[in-house]
Every structure is written in structure tokens, then in C-alpha cells.
Amino acid sequence: xxxxxxxxxxxxxxxxxxxxxxxxxxxxxxxxxxxxxxxxxxxxxxxxxxxxxxxxxxxxxxxxxxxxxxxxxxxxxxxxxxxxxxxxxxxxxxxxxxxxxxxxxxxxx
Amino acid sequence: xxxxxxxxxxxxxxxxxxxxxxxxxxxxxxxxxxxxxxxxxx
Numbered sequence: 063x064x065x066x067x068x069x070x071x072x073x074x075x076x077x078x079x080x081x082x083x084x085x086x087x088x089x090x091x092x093x094x095x096x097x098x099x100x101x102x103x104x105x106x107x108x109x110x111x112x113x114x115x116x117x118x119x120x121x122x123x124x125x126x127x128x129x130x131x132x133x134x135x136x137x138x139x140x141x142x143x144x145x146x147x148x149x150x151x152x153x154x155x156x157x158x159x160x161x162x163x164x165x166x167x168x169x170x171x
Numbered sequence: 172x173x174x175x176x177x178x179x180x181x182x183x184x185x186x187x188x189x190x191x192x193x194x195x196x197x198x199x200x201x202x203x204x205x206x207x208x209x210x211x212x213x
Contacts, residue, residue: 063182063210070206071180078178078205085180086197088188088209098182123173125193133174135199142192150187 063101068111071102075118081169085122086130090150092158095124099159103166119168124159126152175201183209 075083085102089095097107099122106113123130126147131139179202183190190207198204 064208067182067208067210070208074178074180074205082178083180083205084173084177084197084202085182086193088181088183088190088193090184090187094184095187102180121173121177125188125196129173130197130200133172133200134196138199139196142195143188146188 063098063106063111063113065111068101068106068113071118071120072112072116075120080118080120083120085120087122087124087159089124089155090146092151092154095155096158096162098122099124099162100166103162117166119166121167121169122159122163124155126150127156127159172201177202178205179203180205181207183207185209 087095087098100107102120105116179197181190181193183193190209194204194207
């Protein structure tokens with residue numbers, strides 16, 4: 063994840079409190095989405111950025127996960143994500159992000 | 172509810188779902204977007 067984005071995530075978590083934040087990813091591949099999910103929960107796995115060694119434990123989801131889709135307005139969702147939902151491997155992406163979330167988020171709700 | 176009333180950090184992807192598209196979706200679910208970006212993996 064970009065170092066600048068890591069810093070923003072860190073600052074916003076300090077500002078609003080981890081319990082109020084949800085990170086929503088849009089990555090095109092399961093592996094990349096998983097790395098981003100790991101960065102905002104367990105810390106930067108590459109140890110290169112501001113979140114190295116910092117476990118924020120944030121709630122993290124991918125926009126294509128069923129739980130998120132179900133909460134959005136269906137018309138808006140279809141307009142914004144419908145095309146990529148057909149193209150990307152939704153199952154692989156969802157499984158990867160869910161696995162990271164279940165291991166590392168501090169909020170089990 | 173995961174999104175309603177929460178602060179969302181949207182980290183989009185140029186080759187996947189871009190930040191502004193995530194923003195529109197989660198706003199429709201009642202979340203407030205506090206930061207949206209689009210990463211570019213090249």
C-alpha cells in the first residue's frame with residue numbers, strides 16, 4: 063500500500079478512533095487486496111511504511127463482498143460496481159479479505 | 172450494519188473499483204467517507 067495512504071489511515075484512525083472506522087478496498091486481485099487488508103489490521107507486511115509494526119486492527123472489507131453489497135443502494139451499486147463485479151474473481155477476493163479480517167481485526171461484529 | 176454511521180476510508184484501485192465508485196456505494200449505505208483514494212499498481 064502507498065506510504066502516503068498508510069499515513070492517512072494512521073492519522074484518521076487517531077482522529078476518529080479505530081472503532082468508528084471501516085476500510086473499504088477496491089483491489090482487482092485477491093493477493094493485492096489481502097496485502098492491503100493486512101496493512102490496516104496487522105501492520106505493513108513489507109515493513110516499509112508508517113504502519114510497519116502498528117496493528118490498527120481496523121474493520122476491513124472489499125467493496126465486492128456480499129456483506130457490503132447488501133448494505134448499498136442496489137441501483138448505485140450496480141452503476142458503480144456492476145461491470146467489475148462480472149469481470150473480477152469476487153469469490154477469491156472475498157475469501158482472501160475475509161480471512162485476513164477474521165485473523166486480525168479487533169472488532170468482531 | 173457495517174457501514175451505517177461509520178467513517179469509511181476508501182482505498183480503490185485503478186484496475187479494480189476506483190475510490191470514487193466505492194465512495195458513491197458506501198454513501199448510499201449511510202456511511203461518511205473521510206478519505207478516498209485510487210491506488211495504481213504498475
